[in-house]
Amino acid sequence: MESLGAFLKRRRDLVTPEMAGLRTYGTTRRVPGLRREELAQLAGVSVGYYIRLEQGQAESASEQVLDALARVLRLDPIEAVHLHNLARQPGNPGLSEPPAEEPHPRVVALLESLSEAMPAIVLGRRGDVLAWNRTGHALLAEHVPFEAPQEAARRPSVPRMFFLDPFTRDLHRNWDELARVHVAYLRLTAGRFPTDALLAKLIGELTMRSAEFATLWAEGEVADCTVGTMHLRHPTVGAAGVSYQVWLQPDSPDHRLEVYTPNDPGSADALRLLAHRSAESGSGDFPQLAAEHGFAH
Structure with a gap:
């Protein structure tokens, strides 16, 4: 299965500063994509709040915040749905075996x-x-x-x-x-x-x-x-x-x-x-x- 933090980190690595319209002034970067603070700034949230999201503390994440993250991360509509699904998962979801499926x-x-x-x-x-x-x-x-x-x-x-x-x-x-x-x-x-x-x-x-x-x-x-x-x-x-x-x-x-x-x-x-x-x-x-x-x- 996948956590919200892992998904955000992986997608953050795929968005370069140039893609997001940021200037880097030729400085050396230790990450392949956006830094946490850059993504937070572009999405209009505090760095501390975004860090909590990557740590899986997303109980208070609003639809507007998730939509802003999806926009900055350049997610397509299906990927954005996946982001919302992950954000709505319980903190420690326990596994259970569902009943056998039967076609309607x-x-x-x-x-x-x-x-x-x-x-x-x-x-x-x-x-x-x-x-x-x-x-x-x-x-x-x-x-x-x-x-x-x-x-x-x-x-x-x-x-x-x-x-x-x-x-x-x-x-x-x-x-x-x-x-x-x-x-x-x-x-x-x-x-x-x-x-x-x-x-x-x-x-x-x-x-x-x-x-x-x-x-x-x-x-x-x-x-x-x-x-x-x-x-x-x-x-x-x-x-x-x-x-x-x-x-x-x-x-x-x-x-x-x-x-x-x-x-x-x-x-x-x-x-x-x-x-x-x-x-x-x-x-x-x-x-x-x-x-x-x-x-x-």
């Missing part, structure tokens, strides 16, 4: 209403697959049992697959780009749910088992994950380019319905073939492959 009936109804020609999955707050249609399953994880999302203990974890599963890495030709997005979104989620023990366990596990995840996590990027492109080398239908977009359900804002559409006629043909093959094969004969790759919980 309206989300399930929407998923079921989609044509099988349109791959789709429902993701929980930690990136667990809560449900998918057959084409969504075949597109992203055909080596996993189709029924896996039905049991909380067996649900595939997209972050785990992305960093720990060779099949998923081989599937994505733009893995590096997508991996960065996954980590940035996971950090945004961690700011929203600082007491989620399962989320903390996931981040700790990936940090220990994947050097690439640990490196990206240390960079501290924060981003939402609503639209993007995946370039695939699918073992069944070959090369395909698809765009993903996320639909949010007001009744369960933590859950995301992710829908995939083809980027070109060849990819559209590939998705039609995949839909046809997945309909013919039913749930598929994938349990042995899933066991071999071993990324279920």
